[in-house]
Amino acid sequence: MADGALKGMSERFDSVYAKIGRPSIPPEMLLRAQLLQTLYSVRSERLLMEEIDYSVLFRLLTVRIEVSLQATGK
Numbered sequence: 001m002a003d004g005a006l007k008g009m010s011e012r013f014d015s016v017y018a019k020i021g022r023p024s025i026p027p028e029m030l031l032r033a034q035l036l037q038t039l040y041s042v043r044s045e046r047l048l049m050e051e052i053d054y055s056v057l058f059r060l061l062t063v064r065i066e067v068s069l070q071a072t073g074k
Contacts, residue, residue: 002035006031009027013026036048036051036061
């Protein structure tokens with residue numbers, strides 16, 4: 001369900017970000033990480049980043065959207 005919503009928002013995000021400069025973290029990935037933070041009751045962003053580094057589940061769920069974006073060429 002979240003994948004469909006984030007995929008639909010991708011075009012909106014693309015239109016807001018500049019085409020030049022340093023590439024940013026895809027907003028879809030940030031939203032997915034915040035969703036995981038809420039669902040799994042992770043208390044802070046620092047702990048969330050530690051979970052993403054150490055937990056295979058968190059890493060798979062956040063990287064999954066990055067891989068799908070690379071496959072579509074965005």
